[in-house]
Amino acid sequence: MRLSNYFLPILKENPNDASVASHRLMLRAGMIRQLTSGIYNWLPMGVNILQKISNIVRDGLNKAGCVEILMSCLQPDDLWVESGRFDAYGKELLTMKDRHDRNLLFSPTNEEVVTDIFRKNINSYKELPVTMYQMQWKFRDEIRPRFGVMRGREFLMKDAYSFDIDKESAIKSYDKMFETYFNIFKSLGLNTIAVRADSGQIGGDLSQEFHVIADTGESTIYYDIAYDEAIKNSSLDLATMRNIYAAADEMHDPDNCPVPAERLVAKRGIEVGQVFYLGDKYSKALNAYVTNQNGEKIYAQMGCYGIGISRLIGAIIEANHDEKGIIWPVEVAPFIVSLVNLKVGDGSCDDICEKIYLQLNNAKVDVLYDDTTNSVGSKLATADLIGSPWQIIVGPKSAANNMVELKFRRTGEKEIVSIESALSKVCA
Amino acid sequence: MRLSNYFLPILKENPNDASVASHRLMLRAGMIRQLTSGIYNWLPMGVNILQKISNIVRDGLNKAGCVEILMSCLQPDDLWVESGRFDAYGKELLTMKDRHDRNLLFSPTNEEVVTDIFRKNINSYKELPVTMYQMQWKFRDEIRPRFGVMRGREFLMKDAYSFDIDKESAIKSYDKMFETYFNIFKSLGLNTIAVRADSGQIGGDLSQEFHVIADTGESTIYYDIAYDEAIKNSSLDLATMRNIYAAADEMHDPDNCPVPAERLVAKRGIEVGQVFYLGDKYSKALNAYVTNQNGEKIYAQMGCYGIGISRLIGAIIEANHDEKGIIWPVEVAPFIVSLVNLKVGDGSCDDICEKIYLQLNNAKVDVLYDDTTNSVGSKLATADLIGSPWQIIVGPKSAANNMVELKFRRTGEKEIVSIESALSKVCA
Numbered sequence: 001m002r003l004s005n006y007f008l009p010i011l012k013e014n015p016n017d018a019s020v021a022s023h024r025l026m027l028r029a030g031m032i033r034q035l036t037s038g039i040y041n042w043l044p045m046g047v048n049i050l051q052k053i054s055n056i057v058r059d060g061l062n063k064a065g066c067v068e069i070l071m072s073c074l075q076p077d078d079l080w081v082e083s084g085r086f087d088a089y090g091k092e093l094l095t096m097k098d099r100h101d102r103n104l105l106f107s108p109t110n111e112e113v114v115t116d117i118f119r120k121n122i123n124s125y126k127e128l129p130v131t132m133y134q135m136q137w138k139f140r141d142e143i144r145p146r147f148g149v150m151r152g153r154e155f156l157m158k159d160a161y162s163f164d165i166d167k168e169s170a171i172k173s174y175d176k177m178f179e180t181y182f183n184i185f186k187s188l189g190l191n192t193i194a195v196r197a198d199s200g201q202i203g204g205d206l207s208q209e210f211h212v213i214a215d216t217g218e219s220t221i222y223y224d225i226a227y228d229e230a231i232k233n234s235s236l237d238l239a240t241m242r243n244i245y246a247a248a249d250e251m252h253d254p255d256n257c258p259v260p261a262e263r264l265v266a267k268r269g270i271e272v273g274q275v276f277y278l279g280d281k282y283s284k285a286l287n288a289y290v291t292n293q294n295g296e297k298i299y300a301q302m303g304c305y306g307i308g309i310s311r312l313i314g315a316i317i318e319a320n321h322d323e324k325g326i327i328w329p330v331e332v333a334p335f336i337v338s339l340v341n342l343k344v345g346d347g348s349c350d351d352i353c354e355k356i357y358l359q360l361n362n363a364k365v366d367v368l369y370d371d372t373t374n375s376v377g378s379k380l381a382t383a384d385l386i387g388s389p390w391q392i393i394v395g396p397k398s399a400a401n402n403m404v405e406l407k408f409r410r411t412g413e414k415e416i417v418s419i420e421s422a423l424s425k426v427c428a
Numbered sequence: 429m430r431l432s433n434y435f436l437p438i439l440k441e442n443p444n445d446a447s448v449a450s451h452r453l454m455l456r457a458g459m460i461r462q463l464t465s466g467i468y469n470w471l472p473m474g475v476n477i478l479q480k481i482s483n484i485v486r487d488g489l490n491k492a493g494c495v496e497i498l499m500s501c502l503q504p505d506d507l508w509v510e511s512g513r514f515d516a517y518g519k520e521l522l523t524m525k526d527r528h529d530r531n532l533l534f535s536p537t538n539e540e541v542v543t544d545i546f547r548k549n550i551n552s553y554k555e556l557p558v559t560m561y562q563m564q565w566k567f568r569d570e571i572r573p574r575f576g577v578m579r580g581r582e583f584l585m586k587d588a589y590s591f592d593i594d595k596e597s598a599i600k601s602y603d604k605m606f607e608t609y610f611n612i613f614k615s616l617g618l619n620t621i622a623v624r625a626d627s628g629q630i631g632g633d634l635s636q637e638f639h640v641i642a643d644t645g646e647s648t649i650y651y652d653i654a655y656d657e658a659i660k661n662s663s664l665d666l667a668t669m670r671n672i673y674a675a676a677d678e679m680h681d682p683d684n685c686p687v688p689a690e691r692l693v694a695k696r697g698i699e700v701g702q703v704f705y706l707g708d709k710y711s712k713a714l715n716a717y718v719t720n721q722n723g724e725k726i727y728a729q730m731g732c733y734g735i736g737i738s739r740l741i742g743a744i745i746e747a748n749h750d751e752k753g754i755i756w757p758v759e760v761a762p763f764i765v766s767l768v769n770l771k772v773g774d775g776s777c778d779d780i781c782e783k784i785y786l787q788l789n790n791a792k793v794d795v796l797y798d799d800t801t802n803s804v805g806s807k808l809a810t811a812d813l814i815g816s817p818w819q820i821i822v823g824p825k826s827a828a829n830n831m832v833e834l835k836f837r838r839t840g841e842k843e844i845v846s847i848e849s850a851l852s853k854v855c856a
Contacts, residue, residue, distance in 0.1 A: 005493055005495075006495060007495045007497070007549075007558060007560065009549035009550070030549075033545060033548065033549070035499075035500055035503060035504065035541065035544075036503075036504040036530075036532075037530075039500045039502055039503075039504075040500060041497065041498065041499045041500060041541065041545060042497060042498040042499075043497050043545075043549075044495045044496055044497060046498070047496050047497060047498050047562075048496075050498065065433055067433075067434060067435045067472045068472055068475050068476075069435070069469065069470060069471055069472060069475060070469065070470040070474070070475050070478065071463075071469045071470075072463055072467045072468060072469060072565075072582050073501055073534075073565055073567075073582060074467055074534070074567065074581075074582055075463060075464075075467075076463065076464040076467075091527045092527075094524065094526060094527075094532075095524070096522065096523070096524030096525075097524075098522060098569050098581075099519045099520075099522075099569045099571065102464075104464075104522075106501075106502070106534075113463065113469065116463075117461060117469060117471075120461065121435075121437035121458075121461070121471075122437070130435060132435065134475075137500075137501055137565070139501075139502065141526050141527045143527065153502075153526075154500050154501060154502055
């Protein structure tokens with residue numbers, strides 16, 4: 001993509017209304033704009049990463065055998081009355097009346113609707129287990145939206161729901177999703193920690209949250225230091241993740257903690273995913289059953305599983321930035337390379353940039369080519385701000401020798417290299 | 429995809445509440461389920477085609493240099509008050525109040541919001557022209573939703589908006605989008621006809637609608653028979669499309685028609701896209717301007733362009749089905765091949781099917797493998813119903829000779845061929 005054809009409204013100054021780094025940087029890097037409290041429009045670079053993350057999550061779920069559906073944003077209230085949550089959910093539920101005076105609500109979560117799909121379309125134990133998921137915009141009317149997309153009102157969420165014939169099988173589905181989440185977050189370039197959590201309003205008696213560690217995290221989590229060691233040695237695996245002591249604040253009892261104090265770590269975390277074993281809470285309330293081998297009615301045993309796609313972007317930035325801007329993990333970067341032409345109009349600079357741009361496009365490496373006539377300082381600041389893992393900087397001095405500057409955004413390391421060498425590094 | 433792992437709730441009987449073929453077939457083929465009047469949930473095969481169509485449309489727009497954004501579903505009412513449409517839009521506008529008693533509405537279209545994005549982020553004539561688009565769920569509170577997804581209330585729409593410095597340039601953007609639409613509909617395997625149309629509630633003084641011809645179309649369109657001839661000769665090109673006389677019902681005046689009666693055709697059409705030149709209707713109302721070379725304020729000249737993604741699926745089916753089911757154009761088919769194992773458990777049948785399934789997956793040809801133990805009749809009926817362009821039918825008799833039956837869904841032609849021959853045909 002050529003920057004001159006792109007829509008990337010960079011803000012040079014820090015916006016006043018953004019109190020956390022991710023919010024500030026998403027505004028400054030032209031990824032989002034607030035429309036009204038807790039509701040955002042996504043600009044091209046924001047849409048790009050929403051799609052990248054969605055595709056990685058989708059791939060992971062498809063590989064795990066889940067099937068993708070898409071439930072509507074608006075729902076009639078009757079299913080919520082049937083489940084008992086219409087009144088219980090409280091003021092975060094946004095309700096409205098249509099022109100015929102019928103009650104609708106904007107879906108904040110979909111246990112009721114997916115259970116309705118299940119009861120109307122699946123009849124036999126032979127059709128189980130099944131896990132359905134969707135990626136859809138949801139709405140929760142937070143009393144005080146804040147932190148940009150991290151605690152917005154309208155947000156993109158991947159929600160999945162498993163249906164099984166008995167508890168044993170349901171726990172297997174839960175464990176499989178736990179493993180799938182572990183793999184998905186790894187594919188996203190994220191170290192997460194799974195903590196035992198309270199299942200809150202959703203219900204059920206087993207739940208874990210996946211957290212990204214960040215100083216700005218809104219909750220405290222407690223865990224065994226072995227976890228940090230595994231990350232440091234790059235040996236974090238599923239077994240470590242499963243067996244380690246880790247608990248959300250509300251589940252951690254200092255007087256009954258199996259981990260000795262000197263091995264216990266307390267850190268701030270940002271929740272990016274949660275898994276729940278629900279049992280038959282919703283299937284019973286909505287009379288959703290299958291018949292077993294003996295023709296008996298069996299309520300489905302359910303699990304539900306969420307990943308906050310839009311919030312994840314905020315969390316990734318909280319964990320990956322410096323004072324100059326975002327530092328995208330290569331796995332999710334909207335652009336892998338920022339190609340910066342320091343002197344548009346200079347023959348050598350233009351030629352080299354066009355050549356590199358063409359080759360990166362051919363190699364299907366996402367590149368943002370700054371072909372604008374902005375000042376050198378502004379171009380370099382923009383490249384740092386938007387955080388592509390690599391920068392290829394083409395200035396007249398090195399260009400005359402057919403060389404370019406290659407900068408690795410995370411460490412700031414720079415070297416003067418040949419065009420071929422730069423290309424082979426960023427394509428690796 | 430193995431059917432045993434898929435979620436494809438086929439209905440054997442025609443549903444009572446579906447009066448048109450596409451609605452009936454989308455229900456029967458397990459693509460959608462109604463949640464409440466005019467609101468649908470999409471099941472896996474429905475999601476599959478929504479994504480296929482969205483990606484083709486996205487590719488076409490990106491190639492034309494448009495940039496993708498994503499506007500929220502919910503919007504505050506203030507921009508609509510500012511444009512004067514809050515009252516003018518009428519009862520199709522779904523409004524609500526949030527917990528702080530502020531007015532919100534579910535977006536039925538986005539002229540106001542995109543103009544707001546423009547005025548807040550684009551300041552100079554140097555940044556023009558720009559065309560922004562999104563694919564997002566919208567809501568129009570139709571008084572009588574009908575025909576399934578063809579006239580639903582919640583629907584997926586691609587809407588695009590162009591901004592130019594003057595009328596001449598704006599008409600160029602309009603023409604470019606017209607050409608892009610022509611190419612996109614071709615990529616979707618659709619013959620469409622563009623008719624002069626009334627610009628209605630959206631405003632502006634130039635508008636064209638793209639229609640798919642289908643007997644069940646809701647509107648009458650009038651056009652020169654040359655158009656049909658071009659389709660018959662497969663010589664339909666942009667020039668024909670641009671220059672031909674073609675008008676929507678409300679724009680056709682029989683007394684002042686340039687086409688002689690014997691060359692004039694009247695047919696039923698389903699509108700799948702519309703393009704509008706808006707002028708400065710919204711930019712003026714919302715004070716959206718750039719400065720020109722002389723530092724003067726110039727209101728942006730706008731165009732807007734829609735494609736109904738979910739409605740398109742209905743239109744494609746209306747134009748491509750028979751009494752047995754859907755006949756997908758190969759360009760958009762959820763699955764290119766239905767692989768039908770007539771005798772699961774038979775060694776030869778299973779071996780051949782597994783081999784074909786593996787090879788199609790390796791070749792990245794989308795295949796739905798019916799590996800269920802349903803009856804032969806039910807399997808064949810399902811394959812016809814879901815409408816993959818090709819069926820590879822593997823029964824014990826031909827399998828014993830290492831042969832399979834290859835059926836072309838559109839014509840019903842069948843032949844007994846070798847596995848290699850079947851694979852080479854469906855991969856072509």
